[in-house]
Each structure stands twice: as structure tokens, then as C-alpha cells.
Amino acid sequence: METKRVLVVGGTGYLGQHLLLSLSQIKDNAPYDLAFTYHSNSNLLQPLLDAIPHSLAFHVDLVTGDGFQSIASKFGLPHVVVNCAALSVPRVCEKDPDAAISINVPNSLVNWLSSFEERDTLLIHLSTDQVYEGVKSFYKEEDEAVPVNVYGKSKVAAEQFISKSWPNFAILRSSIIFGPQTISPVPKSLPIQWIDGVLSKKEQVEFFHDEFRCPVYVKDVVTIIMSLINKWILDRVSxxxxxxxxxxxxxxxxxxxxxxxxSSVYRGVSSxxxxxxxxxxxxxxxxxxxxxxxxxxxxxxxxx
Structure with a gap:
């Protein structure tokens, strides 16, 4: 049976590393060929490749699309793409809206997928809870997205672009993702580790009492993504x-x-x-x- 190809875009990031490790650990039960992209975190590359030696790494510029053709020639058309890449710090997005849009809306990724004759790749895209206005509790998928910052607006634009441009997709709106450090430690501050660090200094620290989120454990996000991958790969068969x-x-x-x-065989009835x-x-x-x-x-x- 053909080995299924899974591409993680933004594989050196926090969620990307956790996802790659989990996918590599179930290889005997679900035969995946793994590849991932990286851009700015090249210093995180080697420890990740050492931990997942059978994966392929590709340097890709999501703004220009440079690097995707190398994936096509060396890895092939993926059966599943998980897009974990983003400019995800709201303050940084606010300062550079053009960068937020150009990175967070996956134009080059979808254009690359569209260059293949087959269009049956599943695109799993990570979005955010910051697409909501934040004026009530417990938002649902059908609630209107009214973002209040550039980061949220860029993510809404990404969702709209994907839904119009690609036939097979799943969009996951996550809140704060927390959990253990990655194989190759990411440079950004991790929420639980940061709180533990500042409280350990035995000094009073300010925390907002009127800002609510639904933090999600990273392994739960990975489980959801892997369930989507298995559903697409294992239970939809030609x-x-x-x-x-x-x-x-x-x-x-x-x-x-x-x-x-x-289409090359007439069986006496349309199928x-x-x-x-x-x-x-x-x-x-x-x-x-x-x-x-x-x-x-x-x-x-x-x-x-």
C-alpha cells in the first residue's frame, strides 16, 4: 500500500515539533512519510532531524513561495498538509500589518497545491480564538468573526481565502497552547513555564482578572490533528x-x-x-x- 505523505508547514515551531514527533512515533501503525518546512528557525533544525531521522526538511519562504518546488521534486504531492506557520504575536502583527497578512494568509501554499493535477490533498490550517470580538462567553464556530486586532484580522482573511480557494480543508481555532518544551527548544516564552518562572521569584506579579481564554494542552491539539489525518487517509479510500x-x-x-x-471505463451507468x-x-x-x-x-x- 502506498505510504502516505504528510507535510507540516512550520515544523520547527512549538506545535509543529510536537506534531512531527507524534506522527513519527506511530509510523508502524500508520505508514507516513514526513516532511516539514522551516524559515527563520534554522538553528532548531538539527536536533529535530536527529530525533526524527526519516523526515525531510525544506527551507520555504511563505511570502514568495520559494522552496515549494523543491518539496514537489524530492517529496512529492502530500496527501495531508498541516499549516502551523504564522506570525502569531499580536503586538508584532500590529506593528507590521503587511507582514501579518503576507505570512498568515497561505497564498503561496495554496497556489503550490493548485499546481498539481490532483486536488485531493487535505489542508489542516491552524487559526485562532482571536477572530472573535471578545464580548461574550463560549463562542461557537457559527458565531460571527469580528477581530479587534491585526492578528485576528489576518487569520480571518486566511480562513476566508482557504474556504474559497481549496476544496478539502479543516480549520482549527485554538486558544493559548501550553505544554512541555519541544525537542529543540523554541525561543518564544511558553505560558506555563513563564508563569512558573515569575512566581518562583517570590515577587508579586500582575495578571489580568478580566481576560478569559480556553487554554488547550498541546497533546490534545496533536490528537485532534492526527484524528483528522487518519480520517482523511485511512477512511477515505479509492x-x-x-x-x-x-x-x-x-x-x-x-x-x-x-x-x-x-472515466476511461463505461460501466453502463454514471458513477x-x-x-x-x-x-x-x-x-x-x-x-x-x-x-x-x-x-x-x-x-x-x-x-x-
Whole structure:
């Protein structure tokens, strides 16, 4: 069965490193080829490559798109792209709105994906809770996005651009992400470590009592992203992938499987090309965990 390619854009960042490590640790169960991009954090590169030796690193400029063609030639079209890259410090975005827009709206990334004939890559994009105005509690996805700063505005622009420009996407609006330090320590201040550090000095420190957030543990964000990846890769399969799975389980040669386009064969009836379904509401409502296609094949053949 074809190894699935996952590209993490902004892989040397805090979330990117945690995601790459988790993806690399489940390689035996879900065969991923991993690649990631970096730009300004080149000093973080080597420790990450040492920890994940089978991954590929690419220097990419998200503003110009320089570097994406190198990914195309050495890694190929990814099945999933997770965009963790951003200019995410609100104060910095406020000082340089043009930079915030040019980096946070993934024009060059989507343009690169659009250059491929196939358009079935899943784009998972990290957004922010700062798209909301902040005048009530417990915002929901359907609530209007009314950002009050440049950072939030750039992220709303990114969401709108992706929804109009790419057919397969998931946008995750996270709040403050906290957790342990990364393999290659990131230069930015981590929230829990910072609070611990200032309180350990035994001096009084000011904290806002009227600013509320929903901090999220980094491993939970990783779990959500990995669930989306598995859902897209493992449970949406072509006829070829179905055959490849059976061949892999049984030990048959995949050379027996000849790939042809459905449009090249007339079967006497029109057949829809892609009717993969989103069953997240069913899973949530019934609290069930559907059997993956591969596991179902194994159970089916074992029963025979």
C-alpha cells in the first residue's frame, strides 16, 4: 500500500515539533512519510532531524513561495498538509500589518497545491480564538468573526481565502497552547513555564482578572490533528487503495493492481467520483469508534 505523505508547514515551531514527533512515533501503525518546512528557525533544525531521522526538511519562504518546488521534486504531492506557520504575536502583527497578512494568509501554499493535477490533498490550517470580538462567553464556530486586532484580522482573511480557494480543508481555532518544551527548544516564552518562572521569584506579579481564554494542552491539539489525518487517509479510500490494502494484508504483490481512471471505463451507468462522507456527527452522537478500513479487512479475511 502506498505510504502516505504528510507535510507540516512550520515544523520547527512549538506545535509543529510536537506534531512531527507524534506522527513519527506511530509510523508502524500508520505508514507516513514526513516532511516539514522551516524559515527563520534554522538553528532548531538539527536536533529535530536527529530525533526524527526519516523526515525531510525544506527551507520555504511563505511570502514568495520559494522552496515549494523543491518539496514537489524530492517529496512529492502530500496527501495531508498541516499549516502551523504564522506570525502569531499580536503586538508584532500590529506593528507590521503587511507582514501579518503576507505570512498568515497561505497564498503561496495554496497556489503550490493548485499546481498539481490532483486536488485531493487535505489542508489542516491552524487559526485562532482571536477572530472573535471578545464580548461574550463560549463562542461557537457559527458565531460571527469580528477581530479587534491585526492578528485576528489576518487569520480571518486566511480562513476566508482557504474556504474559497481549496476544496478539502479543516480549520482549527485554538486558544493559548501550553505544554512541555519541544525537542529543540523554541525561543518564544511558553505560558506555563513563564508563569512558573515569575512566581518562583517570590515577587508579586500582575495578571489580568478580566481576560478569559480556553487554554488547550498541546497533546490534545496533536490528537485532534492526527484524528483528522487518519480520517482523511485511512477512511477515505479509492478502489485502488482498497485493493492495495487487501494485497498488503494477504502478502500479494501490488504489481497485480493496474491503476486506471474511472472515466476511461463505461460501466453502463454514471458513477459519482467522490462520495466520501463526513460522519463526525454520527460518531459524536453515538460515541462510537468506527473500525478503520485496514482493520476491517483483517477481521474480514480472518473470519474467512
Amino acid at each position: 478502489r485502488v487503495q482498497m485493493a492495495e490494502t487487501v494485497a498488503h494484508v494477504r502478502g500479494y504483490s501490488t504489481s497485480l493492481i493496474k491503476q486506471v481512471s474511472a 459519482p467520483a467522490d462520495i466520501s462522507m463526513d460522519i463526525s456527527k454520527l460518531i459524536q452522537t453515538l460515541n462510537i469508534s468506527p473500525t478503520s478500513f485496514r482493520d476491517g479487512v483483517i477481521l474480514t479475511l480472518e473470519s474467512a
